[in-house]
Amino acid sequence: MAGVSMKDIKLRIRSMESTKHITKAMEMVAASKLRRAEENVRRSRPYFDLIYKTAAEIAARDSEFSSPYLIDRAIKKSLYIVIGGDRGLAGGYNHNVFMMAEDQLRSKPSAVLPIGKRALENMRAHGFELMTDAYPVAAEVGISDCFTMSKLVCDGFLAGEFDEVYIVYTHYASMLTQTPSMRRILPLTPVENVDDDSSDTLYEPDGNTVFNRIIPEYIGGIIYGAICDSEASEQAARRNAMDSATKNAEEMIEDLSLKYNRARQGAITQEITEIVAGAGE
Numbered sequence: 258m259a260g261v262s263m264k265d266i267k268l269r270i271r272s273m274e275s276t277k278h279i280t281k282a283m284e285m286v287a288a289s290k291l292r293r294a295e296e297n298v299r300r301s302r303p304y305f306d307l308i309y310k311t312a313a314e315i316a317a318r319d320s321e322f323s324s325p326y327l328i329d330r331a332i333k334k335s336l337y338i339v340i341g342g343d344r345g346l347a348g349g350y351n352h353n354v355f356m357m358a359e360d361q362l363r364s365k366p367s368a369v370l371p372i373g374k375r376a377l378e379n380m381r382a383h384g385f386e387l388m389t390d391a392y393p394v395a396a397e398v399g400i401s402d403c404f405t406m407s408k409l410v411c412d413g414f415l416a417g418e419f420d421e422v423y424i425v426y427t428h429y430a431s432m433l434t435q436t437p438s439m440r441r442i443l444p445l446t447p448v449e450n451v452d453d454d455s456s457d458t459l460y461e462p463d464g465n466t467v468f469n470r471i472i473p474e475y476i477g478g479i480i481y482g483a484i485c486d487s488e489a490s491e492q493a494a495r496r497n498a499m500d501s502a503t504k505n506a507e508e509m510i511e512d513l514s515l516k517y518n519r520a521r522q523g524a525i526t527q528e529i530t531e532i533v534a535g536a537g538e
Contacts, residue, residue, distance in 0.1 A: 263524065266517040270510055277506035283346065284499035287492045291432075294489035298429060301478075301485050308475045311467075324465060325415055326445050326472050335367045336388060336410065336419040338442075338480065340426040340487045341376030343395050350427060350494035351375045354437045354487075358425040359383065361439070368419065370410070372398060372484065388413070395488065400481050407477035414443050426483040427490035433497070435490035442479050445472070 339358045341351050355376070362369060368386040371377040373395035380387060389409065392398050410422055422443035428436045 263517060263520045266513055266520060270513045270517065273506050273510045273513065277503055277510065280499045280502040280506060284496050284503060287496035287499060291489060291492035291496060294485065294492050295429075297485040298482075298489050301482050304478065308471055308478060311471060324468055324472075326411075326443060326469065329444055330420050332420045333366065334419045335361075335365060336370060336413065336422045337362060337367055338370045338372065338406075338410070338422070338424040338483075339376045339380065340395065340424070340483055341371065341373035341379065342487075342491045343374040345375070346498060347491050347495040348498040350435065350491050351379070354425060354427050355379050357437045357439060361423070361425075370406070373487075395484060398484055400477070403481040403484070404474065404477040406480055407473045410443070411473045411476060424479060424483050426487045427494075429486045429489040429493065432493050435494055440479075440483075442476055 337358055339354070341354060345351070358369070358380075361367065362380075362383075362385050368388045369380045370388045370392075371380045371390070372392045374393050376395075377387075377390055377393050381390075392402065392406070413419060414422060421441060423439055423441050425437070425439045428438040430436060
């Protein structure tokens with residue numbers, strides 16, 4: 258019996274070592290992808306911050322300024338852009354953002370624009386109305402896709418298909434902190450306190466036209482920035498999950514090794530006892 262027990266323990270140790278190699282490799286891959294994702298987050302922000310500043314300055318300077326993108330109206334239907342991952346093994350990354358989105362989608366008439374395989378699968382499985390299913394792979398969504406998406410969203414908003422637009426994603430704060438976040442992107446909230454540095458700037462043909470032209474670009478920038486944030490969050494969550502899995506595997510290997518050594522020592526002791534007893538006879 259002792260021999261069988263030792264064999265079983267040894268098989269489990271080998272299984273845990275194999276698991277450890279896999280999780281360690283996945284952790285290293287996630288860490289490599291995270292560095293690139295962090296760089297994308299850093300590089301995506303300045304340009305779109307400038308677009309937002311320009312739009313805010315136009316809206317704040319003109320007392321008679323008016324745009325359909327700024328008008329609050331009765332909410333009959335909402336649109337939620339939900340960004341998820343393409344794969345699992347990332348801890349609670351997908352679950353947390355989907356829970357936030359589902360709470361809102363169930364509370365009022367809504368449609369959803371899912372980005373990423375897991376987001377599409379989840380929203381479809383729960384029977385939510387899909388605005389489009391054209392973005393099933395988040396990793397393949399580029400800046401041009403975001404502008405196309407933005408035009409689709411802005412056209413729907415202006416046509417009255419929905420009265421408000423939210424984006425639900427995971428904000429990347431640090432390697433250890435990724436927070437599910439929800440942000441209203443339409444209608445825009447006017448900015449009251451704006452620097453007056455651009456008071457001499459002239460916009461052609463006029464401020465209203467420029468404002469309405471750059472808003473779809475600004476919305477596209479928000480979507481792209483949220484995708485970059487989500488990608489960095491996913492890789493950080495996967496790295497942390499794989500690091501925890503590797504440590505758990507190491508602990509189990511240590512525990513199984515201790516049990517194996519005890520079983521081996523017990524078998525040796527039993528054999529010695531049997532030899533001594535046989536010699537005594």
